[in-house]
Amino acid sequence: MKRIAVIAVLVAAFVPLAAAVAQLPTFGEASNPTNTYLVPRYLQKGPEEAGAANVVTDVILNYRGYDTNGEVVVIFTALIAALATLLVRPKQMAATPPGDDAPRSPIVSFVVKAIAPFIAVFTVYLVLHGHLSPGGGFQGGTIFGALIILLSLTLGHKYGLSLLPERSRPWLQAAAVLAFIAVGLLGWALCGAYLAYPSYSQLEWVREGWLIALEIGIGVGGAAIFATVFWTMEAEP
């Protein structure tokens, strides 16, 4: 009985969605409305107006900078909410979780130790080169957070925690928000609006510097937040 009800719900959801999708403009045409309104201007003027060859970075950090600013606040709030929900103190986080003293596979530890430096260098490249090639702060930060989680899973909890020293951990977690506030206020002081970029073409290096500052902030903040969320969930109350 329950199975029939579930199938009925799925069919009732599929029919209108499929009908709507069938009426959309054909997939992949360059003349679709989504590709002809507003986007040609971004593609044409993005690199010179916003300062990054990667137009996705231009949109994220310049044209829609407020949006991204709100978003880093959202992810920071999610960290605060997770910490508040689980009520974890830093001391509990440092305590050895059960199973931490279990013997680890020497093969896994060796392989992880061997590839970790390469992953770390790759994240640095992604963050610092993100405005000129595919990549950026979010992508690099996610991979670095995954690297910290991988290290604390294979080489031990304490080793992972030592990568983010306890005294600087809150600052690292807030790095993305702080970078946005700093660049935003600089833009306010120098160019008259929050998160405004200098528009003169002589000041291209300033724009590039601000983009890189934002990318580094997003990368460091993202990695610290992902790792802390993992440790929070792992910690015993």
Next chain:
Amino acid sequence: MIRALWANIDYVASVVLFLIGLYAVIAKNNLIKKFMGINIMETAVFALIISVGTVRHGSPPIMGAGARAPFINPLPQALILTGIVVAVSTTALALSLIIRIYRQCGTIEADELRRLE
């Protein structure tokens, strides 16, 4: 109708993925499986919006030496990058709530939780 669906088969794939997520949400009993269903639905929406911006034989929207038109639409990609981060935030919060429920009630099966009330 069938021909129009076939021409937009990439969008139909997103719809099917969305329904797989919906199935997990309404048919599964475990809270973590339910939330995995919500994550699958989010992924389906992201895939749909990204594929709306696709241009056939387009190159990535990165200007510089050797770049040539047509370019893939950069706007959906930028918007979805934002969406992915928000999805990660909701996932972190939901998983913490589920852990808290497990500590408080000793179970994360929806019907057992209902019986506990």
